Amino acid sequence: MINVFVDSKESFAVSGKLYQQQTKNLKQCKNIALHGYCRNIDKCEFSHELTPQQQQQQQNTNGNNTSQTSNNPIISPNNNLTSPLKKSPIDNLTTSFQNLGTNQQTNHHWADHFQSGIPEYIPKQQLQQLQQQQLLQQQQQQALLIQQQQQQQNYEDDQHIYPYGDNSVDDYEQHQYEQQPQPNNGIDPNMNNQFQINNFVAAQMRNASPQSYQQQFQPQPQQQQPNTAPQPSQQQQQQQQAVYQLQQQILQHMKQQQVLQQQQQSSQPLAQQIQNPSLQNNNKLLQLQLQLQQHLQQLQIAQQQAQQQVQSYTPYPSYSQPVIRNKPGRRNIGSFFMSESLKQDILNQKSLLYLTLDPNDPRIKNIPPMLNKYHSLYPLDHDASRENQGKMFGYITSVYKAISTLDGLPYAIRRVEGFRLSSEYALQAAETWRNIQHPNIVSLKEIFVSKEFGDNSSLFFTYEFFPGSETLESKYLSQSGSPLSESVLWSFICQITSALKTIHSTGLVCRVIHPSKILLTGKNRIRMNGVGIFDVVNFDTPRNLAQYQHEDLLLFGRLILTLACRSAQSTTTTNLSKSIEYVSNQYSKELYNLIVYLLTKPVINLPNIDEVVLMISGRLLQENNYLHTYTDDLETELSKEYENGRLFRLVTKLGFINERPLYDMDPRWSETGDRYLIKLFRDYIFHQVYDDGTPVLDFYHVVETLNKLDCGVEEKILLMSRDEQSLLVVSYKDLKKCIDSAFSELVSQKSHI
Numbered sequence: 001m002i003n004v005f006v007d008s009k010e011s012f013a014v015s016g017k018l019y020q021q022q023t024k025n026l027k028q029c030k031n032i033a034l035h036g037y038c039r040n041i042d043k044c045e046f047s048h049e050l051t052p053q054q055q056q057q058q059q060n061t062n063g064n065n066t067s068q069t070s071n072n073p074i075i076s077p078n079n080n081l082t083s084p085l086k087k088s089p090i091d092n093l094t095t096s097f098q099n100l101g102t103n104q105q106t107n108h109h110w111a112d113h114f115q116s117g118i119p120e121y122i123p124k125q126q127l128q129q130l131q132q133q134q135l136l137q138q139q140q141q142q143a144l145l146i147q148q149q150q151q152q153q154n155y156e157d158d159q160h161i162y163p164y165g166d167n168s169v170d171d172y173e174q175h176q177y178e179q180q181p182q183p184n185n186g187i188d189p190n191m192n193n194q195f196q197i198n199n200f201v202a203a204q205m206r207n208a209s210p211q212s213y214q215q216q217f218q219p220q221p222q223q224q225q226p227n228t229a230p231q232p233s234q235q236q237q238q239q240q241q242a243v244y245q246l247q248q249q250i251l252q253h254m255k256q257q258q259v260l261q262q263q264q265q266s267s268q269p270l271a272q273q274i275q276n277p278s279l280q281n282n283n284k285l286l287q288l289q290l291q292l293q294q295h296l297q298q299l300q301i302a303q304q305q306a307q308q309q310v311q312s313y314t315p316y317p318s319y320s321q322p323v324i325r326n327k328p329g330r331r332n333i334g335s336f337f338m339s340e341s342l343k344q345d346i347l348n349q350k351s352l353l354y355l356t357l358d359p360n361d362p363r364i365k366n367i368p369p370m371l372n373k374y375h376s377l378y379p380l381d382h383d384a385s386r387e388n389q390g391k392m393f394g395y396i397t398s399v400y401k402a403i404s405t406l407d408g409l410p411y412a413i414r415r416v417e418g419f420r421l422s423s424e425y426a427l428q429a430a431e432t433w434r435n436i437q438h439p440n441i442v443s444l445k446e447i448f449v450s451k452e453f454g455d456n457s458s459l460f461f462t463y464e465f466f467p468g469s470e471t472l473e474s475k476y477l478s479q480s481g482s483p484l485s486e487s488v489l490w491s492f493i494c495q496i497t498s499a500l501k502t503i504h505s506t507g508l509v510c511r512v513i514h515p516s517k518i519l520l521t522g523k524n525r526i527r528m529n530g531v532g533i534f535d536v537v538n539f540d541t542p543r544n545l546a547q548y549q550h551e552d553l554l555l556f557g558r559l560i561l562t563l564a565c566r567s568a569q570s571t572t573t574t575n576l577s578k579s580i581e582y583v584s585n586q587y588s589k590e591l592y593n594l595i596v597y598l599l600t601k602p603v604i605n606l607p608n609i610d611e612v613v614l615m616i617s618g619r620l621l622q623e624n625n626y627l628h629t630y631t632d633d634l635e636t637e638l639s640k641e642y643e644n645g646r647l648f649r650l651v652t653k654l655g656f657i658n659e660r661p662l663y664d665m666d667p668r669w670s671e672t673g674d675r676y677l678i679k680l681f682r683d684y685i686f687h688q689v690y691d692d693g694t695p696v697l698d699f700y701h702v703v704e705t706l707n708k709l710d711c712g713v714e715e716k717i718l719l720m721s722r723d724e725q726s727l728l729v730v731s732y733k734d735l736k737k738c739i740d741s742a743f744s745e746l747v748s749q750k751s752h753i
């Protein structure tokens, strides 16, 4: 056998034998170079010595083995080394393999061709866990990146808001940022992890101290939302709950973080910091932040879906006018129906009328299923926390919508907690209120005592219910906005004056002239709420009627001032003069005079409501005009719907007659005799087509035809059968007769069973 030398060109030029003689012990066997050993070592005439480089290489790859083989230049295959594939115990259930760079076996030559590492057998379950871990890590890194970008953005924005050195947290934060170069994407590769986490947490603290953070994320009282807002679904409520809990946890961790950071020495070496509790707390905080973000996203999606559901609901068809080929000069389809805004108001109110609590709502456990003769109690207080429940009457009160078992109508029930009824007469004190019916007073229906809430001392007042109403306080004082226009203020004044005139004339006192007890039940329409409660709870207190009625006027004056200034603080002793000055600058002299009259301490006679009526008589006339105009508008809207109702009845009659499968044992009853005419007429109204075969969707044609039918006019029309074989000329008058007689037949239908 002739070995081929890879490193000698001349060797090809000479014969094998000569070459063997000349190079014996000089040239290295190519098997050594290629494989590291030679099988024919006994017979092979070439050198099996390793060059110094090969020895070094062998040493590097074989590690300790080299020492054993260094004396023996011939390296034989290591039979003890088996494939790593065989090394792992075979698990029948598992089939997955994966390259793991860290576990690569690099100490045997034959395996060197596995460039990317040796495929390692990994049990399936372990692999799944590993993949999950990797995925989680990736997600966390991404979230951290986003957080850091946001933090960076916030930081840059905040530079304008928070000047350097404003407070200690800012100082610390600023200092940190100054030390480090500002990264483009919010992540500085030079920053160590601890520093980035510190930045993140510090930015969180700067943007929101634990207190402000709490305020920011505490479930907001829904006070600012009108009742028309869609109610959260059960899923949304659970999400909100989860978000709230996470926020609480984050808050706790932030507080811990603050304490830990204070304890931590700034000169602490990094190695110690890695182990320190502050870092661990940071990691936990980050995890919580991530969870919170996810929950908030889910919540947002759920809210958007709910919003879409509410928006997409409409009982009327909403097709666009251009699709319908209306003849010119005809009424627009919208003009047949009530105005969109009025329709929407009514819809909102209807949807709130029978609102009930979800069985999974946490509030439900505090509410009895039945209260006296009322069921389906639904809390109306926007802030259910006890500390925020109203104490205007000297007791904690809460309001519920409930349905009466007697008439099935909804009512508003106010519970007065902790009041012990000392005398039956106390209830009679409010009896007069039940007889007062006034458009600006929420009428009191009944008063009762009940133990259904689990206490012995609750008193309940039932009132008329106004769906979608809100208090003047939540509308105008809980949120900022432009000042109320003078016309709106005068409208309110006229309405309250009218209510007070009725109340005082009946020998009663209102005492609830307060923004939180005046309900806005429609467009600028107000009603005094909670009347009669003071009469019962203060029954024992001796009362001077004239004095109390004068107090009503004082409260009235304060209310106007509060609304004019749009501030609940405008009537405090310190602000009063400034507020009046503001009114004199912003509003008319007339309004200023009225407020001053109501708030001024009387010198001789106590002012009374009749004088107020005289003072504002001009405005009362204006209000009267406005009300008449509004009534006219409503009547117009009503007449449209009356027309629609009339036509609806006619269409219903046609529906009863046409396509009736069986009448009087005759399956063709609705297809024969006079009924055939009605069927063709139905086609004439609804199923006409244009020349191109497209359907005629002319609403006006339907209305016009039905109106002529309802009147039974003499006008004749041409009816055609569907197969176009028969043509019939018939008058509306005859058609009307046919319909009436067919319907009478149905009405007089006898039972066949």
Ligand SMILES: Nc1ncnc2c1ncn2[C@@H]1O[C@H](COP(=O)(O)OP(=O)(O)OP(=O)(O)O)[C@@H](O)[C@H]1O
Residues within 6 Å of the ligand: 380, 381, 382, 388, 389, 390, 391, 392, 397, 398, 399, 412, 442, 463, 464, 465, 466, 467, 468, 469, 470, 471, 473, 516, 517, 519, 529, 530
């Ligand atoms: N008769 C009613 N019809 C419809 N909603 C009502 C009625 N009475 C009260 N409400 C609603 O119940 C909610 C709570 O009424 P409440 O009089 O307790 O007002 P409040 O602002 O909570 O005052 P307080 O601070 O005294 O509790 C209000 O938002 C109001 O819209």
